[in-house]
Amino acid sequence: xxxxxxxxxxxxxxxxxPFSDAQAVIDLLPDLILLVDGDGTILAGNAALCRALxxxxxxxxxxxxxxxxxxxxxxxxQYLRRCSASRQPLPGTLVFRRPDxxxxxxxxxxxxxxxxxxxxxxxxxxxxxxxxxVSGFVLLNRKLAELTRExxxxxxxxxxxxxxxxxxxxxxxxxxxxxxxxxxxxxxESAERRxxxxxxxxxxxxxxxxxxxxxxxxxxxxxxxxxxxxxxTLEHExxxxxxxxxxxxxxxxxxxxxxxxxxxxxxxxxQMLKPQPTDINRLIAGIGDILQRALGRGIALRQSLxxxxxxxxxxxxxxxxxxxxxAFNARDAMxxxxxxxxxxxxxRFAADAVASHGEPVRAxxxxxxxxxxxxxxxxxxxxxxxxxxxxxxxxxxxxxGLGLSQVYGFVxxxxxxxxxxxxxxxxxxVELYLPRSPERxxxxxxxxxxxxxxxxxxxxxxxxxxxxxxxxxxEVLNExxxxxxxxxxxxxxxxxxxxxxxxxxxxxxxxxMPGPNGFQVAEEALxxxxxxxxxxxxxxxxxxxxxxxxxxxxxLAKPYRPADLAREVRxxxxxx
Numbered sequence: 001x002x003x004x005x006x007x008x009x010x011x012x013x014x015x016x017x018p019f020s021d022a023q024a025v026i027d028l029l030p031d032l033i034l035l036v037d038g039d040g041t042i043l044a045g046n047a048a049l050c051r052a053l054x055x056x057x058x059x060x061x062x063x064x065x066x067x068x069x070x071x072x073x074x075x076x077x078q079y080l081r082r083c084s085a086s087r088q089p090l091p092g093t094l095v096f097r098r099p100d101x102x103x104x105x106x107x108x109x110x111x112x113x114x115x116x117x118x119x120x121x122x123x124x125x126x127x128x129x130x131x132x133x134v135s136g137f138v139l140l141n142r143k144l145a146e147l148t149r150e151x152x153x154x155x156x157x158x159x160x161x162x163x164x165x166x167x168x169x170x171x172x173x174x175x176x177x178x179x180x181x182x183x184x185x186x187x188x189e190s191a192e193r194r195x196x197x198x199x200x201x202x203x204x205x206x207x208x209x210x211x212x213x214x215x216x217x218x219x220x221x222x223x224x225x226x227x228x229x230x231x232x233t234l235e236h237e238x239x240x241x242x243x244x245x246x247x248x249x250x251x252x253x254x255x256x257x258x259x260x261x262x263x264x265x266x267x268x269x270x271q272m273l274k275p276q277p278t279d280i281n282r283l284i285a286g287i288g289d290i291l292q293r294a295l296g297r298g299i300a301l302r303q304s305l306x307x308x309x310x311x312x313x314x315x316x317x318x319x320x321x322x323x324x325x326x327a328f329n330a331r332d333a334m335x336x337x338x339x340x341x342x343x344x345x346x347x348r349f350a351a352d353a354v355a356s357h358g359e360p361v362r363a364x365x366x367x368x369x370x371x372x373x374x375x376x377x378x379x380x381x382x383x384x385x386x387x388x389x390x391x392x393x394x395x396x397x398x399x400x401g402l403g404l405s406q407v408y409g410f411v412x413x414x415x416x417x418x419x420x421x422x423x424x425x426x427x428x429x430v431e432l433y434l435p436r437s438p439e440r441x442x443x444x445x446x447x448x449x450x451x452x453x454x455x456x457x458x459x460x461x462x463x464x465x466x467x468x469x470x471x472x473x474x475e476v477l478n479e480x481x482x483x484x485x486x487x488x489x490x491x492x493x494x495x496x497x498x499x500x501x502x503x504x505x506x507x508x509x510x511x512x513m514p515g516p517n518g519f520q521v522a523e524e525a526l527x528x529x530x531x532x533x534x535x536x537x538x539x540x541x542x543x544x545x546x547x548x549x550x551x552x553x554x555x556l557a558k559p560y561r562p563a564d565l566a567r568e569v570r571x572x573x574x575x576x
Contacts, residue, residue, distance in 0.1 A: 025147040031128055032106060035113060036080060038121030040065045052129070054098050070097035083110030083123040094127060105130050225469050225539075225559040233562065275414060277437040278316045280367055281305040284342055287320050291327050291342070298337035299330075309344045312367045313437035318410045319369075325403035326371040326430055333375025333428065341372045347433060349417075361417050365436035372429040378422035386420065407432070458573050459483040463493040463509035463521060464537070469558075473508065473537075476562045477569070490516030494524055501528040506572060511538035522553065533572040 026033040026046035035044040045060045053060065053068065065080075066073040071094070079092040089109035096104040106127040113124040284305060292301045312319075323342070330340050347368040349361045378386065387408035411418045415435045422428040460482045464470035467488075474484050485504065487493035490513050497504065507525050509518040516524075522534045539558030556568050 024151060031126055034065070034125040034127070036065050036123050036125060038080075038084060040077065040080060042068075043122060049127075052104055053096055054100070068096055069094055070103050071095045079108075079110065080123050083125070084112050084121050086111050089126070094125070225472060227559075230472070274315050274317075275313050276316070277311045277439045278314055278319065280312050280319065280344055280369060280434065281307075281309050283316055283319055284323065284344070284369070287323065291323065291340075294324060294327050295331050295340060299334055300339045302339060302341045304341060304343035306343075306345045308346065310346055310365065310367050311437040311439065312434040313439075314414045314416075314434050315410075318414075319434070322407040322410055322432065323369075323371070325407050328403060330371065330373035330375060330428070333373055333377070338374040338427075340374075341370070343370045343372070344368065345370075346436075349433070361433075362415070366416065366433040367436060369432045369434060370429060371432075372427065374427040377424040377426055378420075378428055379424055383420060383422055387418075457481060457483055458505040459485060459503050460506045460508050460569065461485045461487060461493060461496065461504045463487045463490065463507070463513070463518065465489050465510060465513045469510070473565065476565050477508075479562075480566055480569070482569070489513050490518070490521040493521050497525050497528050501525065501532075504529065504532060506533040506535060506569060508535045508537065508569070511536050533575075535568055535572055 023044045023046075026044065029046055030048055032049040032052055033044075033046040034042055034049060037043055042060055042063055042065055045057070047057075050057050050060055055068075060068070066076060069076055076094065079090075079094075083090050083092070089111045092108045092110060094106050094108050096106065098104060107130055108125050108127045110123050110125045113122045284303060288301065288303065295301060327340060334340075345368045347366045349363050349366065387404050389405045408418060411432050411434070417433040419431040419433075420428065421431075460477055462470060462473050462477065462484060464473060465488060470486060470488070474486060477484055485496060487496055490509075493507075493509065494516065504525075507522060509521055511518040518536055518538070522536075525532055526534070534553040535556060536553055537556045537558055537560065554568055554572055556564060
């Protein structure tokens with residue numbers, strides 16, 4: 001009998017073959033292989049079957065087996081039922097009919113299929129023409145199951161790979177995003193490292209320049225002490241006239257040199273400061289008239305002072321000087337007029353703050369004094385150099401270039417910090433952070449009430465390593481009627497004191513000397529003679545001077561005049 005077409009489901013659609021994996025396997029086998037379900041429908045058939053029956057695959061798959069055989073259908077159905085109930089292969093015979101009417105008599109082995117995804121009633125039929133030798137069915141059935149499972153596993157792997165490929169773009173995007181973020185962090189860290197290196201370089205440069213200027217200023221103070229002393233003596237000796245006028249001119253020039261050395265020492269943070277609790281609001285208000293006169297009529301002065309501003313622990317005279325220097329620079333930046341604003345506010349720094357020029361800011365409480373102008377501003381390429389000594393954008397002869405360096409040195413020596421922000425054409429803002437004082441402002445100390453008797457001819461031990469300064473001091477004190485003992489350094493001074501400390505009434509010593517410094521000499525001298533008076537002379541580091549409470553002392557700043565030396569010595573010898 002010829003095939004009558006595919007079996008259709010009640011819904012009208014062709015029955016789907018669930019044995020696609022098995023189809024791929026059985027196509028490789030030379031024997032005739034069929035998969036038949038419980039009602040006799042062929043679910044799968046290999047290429048060898050189609051060739052043997054001389055039919056297309058479409059004429060086989062989905063059609064009933066009974067339409068392709070030349071034998072009683074009930075006999076074939078009984079064989080299929082027996083096979084579907086058995087796991088062991090059952091022999092049987094099927095006679096197929098080709099389209100040309102010829103018959104194909106086959107021996108068959110059939111059993112319930114071992115395929116996991118198959119129809120529970122499906123039967124695997126392994127057929128061979130009777131003219132061929134029978135092969136082992138059990139091995140074929142197991143091999144078929146193994147191959148089918150391998151194909152299923154491969155298909156699952158392909159599905160997983162397909163899913164992986166579908167998410168690959170997303171995962172690449174996420175990875176790219178993470179790499180971009182890491183790259184940006186690296187760039188930021190690199191920029192931060194470069195900024196820190198630049199800040200360190202600026203701080204080291206300012207420190208090196210400060211040491212250089214401090215050393216130069218110290219040597220010049222020694223020279224100017226001798227020059228000013230000699231000029232003052234000449235002025236008294238000569239009196240008026242042409243020579244007297246020349247001496248006065250020379251003396252004014254020397255005094256100007258002394259001012260410059262003072263500014264250099266301020267930048268190097270080695271000037272003599274007298275810090276005390278100071279009400280900064282009252283100080284600013286007190287010099288308001290001076291600031292306005294310095295600015296001129298074309299510039300308006302405004303003050304914005306915080307009512308709750310803390311007191312600061314600084315030298316009030318140096319605060320005034322710094323404010324005037326900033327006002328002068330602001331005035332020069334506003335030739336056509338403008339506004340200068342001076343303000344105060346409390347500030348608190350965390351440990352990781354950084355001030356201008358890269359110097360670290362110590363954590364703590366400060367009072368911020370800001371000076372803001374509406375002038376021409378500072379170009380970005382020079383804003384980092386404005387505190388360098390002798391750096392100036394003014395014409396030659398219009399300034400020394402030491403005003404801002406003096407401000408910088410005073411603020412740093414006082415334990416404060418400074419910041420500058422500027423925009424060309426918009427103005428400049430300078431912030432001075434001055435350390436908060438734990439105490440309120442104090443008044444001027446009252447002078448000593450009692451003055452004791454002085455020795456008839458007091459003895460002064462002069463300790464100075466600079467020969468010119470020592471000669472000048474000895475000459476002045478000799479003229480004042482004092483007995484003088486000279487020492488070229490601290491070691492010689494201590495040797496003289498150990499020999500006869502009782503005959504020395506006053507120790508006049510330089511601070512910075514080779515060997516024992518002035519402070520060390522004074523301490524050992526006081527151990528030998530507790531009632532000894534001490535007068536220090538220095539134009540250098542205030543930080544090597546002793547604390548006020550250790551013992552009584554006075555300071556004479558270099559360069560000093562003969563009258564200054566005389567006044568300090570008399571004041572010390574007169575005090576009880």
